[in-house]
Amino acid sequence: MVTSKRLSSPSRPLAVGMIGYASMGAAHSQAWRTAHRFFDLPVVPEMRVVCGRTPGATADAAHKLGWQSWVTSWQEVVGRDDIDVVDICTPGGSHLEIAVAALEAGKHVLCEKPLANTVPDAEAMAVVAARAAEVGVWASVGFNYRRVPAIALARQLIEAGRLGRVRHIRAQYLQDWLVDPDYPLVWRLRKDEAGSGALGDIGSHIVDLAQFLTGQHLVQISGALDTFVTQRPLPHGSPTWTDGSEGSDGMGEVTVDDAAVFFGRTDEGALATFEASRFATGRKNSIRIEVNGSRGSFWFDFESMNELHVYDGTVPAAQAGFRRILVTEAEHPYIGSWWPPGHGLGYEHTFTHEIADFVLDVSAGRQPSPSFADGLAVQRVLAAVETSSRNASRWTPVQGAGA
Numbered sequence: 001m002v003t004s005k006r007l008s009s010p011s012r013p014l015a016v017g018m019i020g021y022a023s024m025g026a027a028h029s030q031a032w033r034t035a036h037r038f039f040d041l042p043v044v045p046e047m048r049v050v051c052g053r054t055p056g057a058t059a060d061a062a063h064k065l066g067w068q069s070w071v072t073s074w075q076e077v078v079g080r081d082d083i084d085v086v087d088i089c090t091p092g093g094s095h096l097e098i099a100v101a102a103l104e105a106g107k108h109v110l111c112e113k114p115l116a117n118t119v120p121d122a123e124a125m126a127v128v129a130a131r132a133a134e135v136g137v138w139a140s141v142g143f144n145y146r147r148v149p150a151i152a153l154a155r156q157l158i159e160a161g162r163l164g165r166v167r168h169i170r171a172q173y174l175q176d177w178l179v180d181p182d183y184p185l186v187w188r189l190r191k192d193e194a195g196s197g198a199l200g201d202i203g204s205h206i207v208d209l210a211q212f213l214t215g216q217h218l219v220q221i222s223g224a225l226d227t228f229v230t231q232r233p234l235p236h237g238s239p240t241w242t243d244g245s246e247g248s249d250g251m252g253e254v255t256v257d258d259a260a261v262f263f264g265r266t267d268e269g270a271l272a273t274f275e276a277s278r279f280a281t282g283r284k285n286s287i288r289i290e291v292n293g294s295r296g297s298f299w300f301d302f303e304s305m306n307e308l309h310v311y312d313g314t315v316p317a318a319q320a321g322f323r324r325i326l327v328t329e330a331e332h333p334y335i336g337s338w339w340p341p342g343h344g345l346g347y348e349h350t351f352t353h354e355i356a357d358f359v360l361d362v363s364a365g366r367q368p369s370p371s372f373a374d375g376l377a378v379q380r381v382l383a384a385v386e387t388s389s390r391n392a393s394r395w396t397p398v399q400g401a402g403a
């Protein structure tokens with residue numbers, strides 16, 4: 001049962017409780033700290049409480065990241081009357097339980113991606129979110145790369161018809177942090193906590209971007225997953241990207257994919273190809289997307305995230321070519337709130353934009369984007385990739401997408 005939301009008035013802060021404080025918690029914290037200092041928001045976010053499992057580490061995180069207080073029980077955060085927003089930055093295995101409890105307690109929810117570890121979990125979350133929306137309680141999923149100004153500009157170009165009919169979507173998300181076989185078995189390599197590997201962690205971003213940019217949905221998928229290093233040392237301490245969980249000596253089994261390749265067809269007949277890998281030696285956080293349409297194309301690479309390369313196919317061939325747009329003009333999405341032209345933005349700004357948009361939407365009483373339904377649509381694509389991979393890469397329909 002979702003209770004109706006007492007709307008925050010401009011005189012009242014928007015009180016936030018964040019669950020989890022590791023890498024994504026740190027990224028969200030900086031965004032909660034800065035969003036209202038750069039964007040005109042009708043309410044000021046107040047970083048009231050952060051929640052973690054270990055008292056000492058959570059207290060340190062609260063101090064370092066700027067939270068007023070800390071607790072070790074997420075149920076306590078969700079149950080508090082003085083919290084308006086619950087920001088979920090925990091591994092995917094806990095998203096369902098926390099998000100549903102928070103929405104049912106009348107809290108707006110921002111949940112890290114991927115929305116859940118399984119389609120049934122994501123479906124349950126989307127159902128509760130839809131019910132909550134009816135009484136003005138909003139839920140959103142944190143696909144932060146939608147908020148790269150160059151990506152937002154590319155979307156505007158597609159919406160305005162500048163690319164014509166979209167024929168190809170080509171997307172890669174490449175990292176290399178697992179190349180070393182001695183890298184420990186952190187939670188992201190365990191199916192019970194992470195759901196899947198490169199597929200869900202970073203493949204989810206490019207699936208969301210493909211659908212967001214084009215407005216089209218993948219309906220059919222063929223894919224292959226692989227795990228190149230199947231045993232890894234159990235972790236000690238807090239290596240990069242972990243939540244600090246400890247293990248005993250010895251080796252453990254990697255239960256998720258290291259890399260995913262897949263391709264699909266959209267509901268409007270475009271062909272899309274995807275690659276997500278943690279074994280792309282030399283590629284640290286490389287997101288590359290190219291879209292080709294009947295009138296033009298664009299390409300983007302996160303390693304040069306302030307640039308968008310656009311080809312206008314209506315220009316006579318002799319003068320045509322990809323133009324590099326430096327996306328730092330005040331007219332460009334989000335940029336007017338930042339620095340003068342040419343003073344580029346970075347990774348952290350994508351989260352600041354995410355929080356600013358979320359606060360603007362919930363205080364205006366409208367659905368923030370992406371919704372849990374959007375998160376569910378991505379989850380269904382990920383599930384189709386897994387099914388296809390198990391079945392010799394056979395074409396697999398994306399459930400609920402009308403293939």
Ligand code: SOE
Nearest residue numbers: 023113175201202205241285
């Ligand atoms: C780790 O692979 C990670 O932090 C992802 O979880 C994020 O979503 C990605 O943007 C950066 O890399």
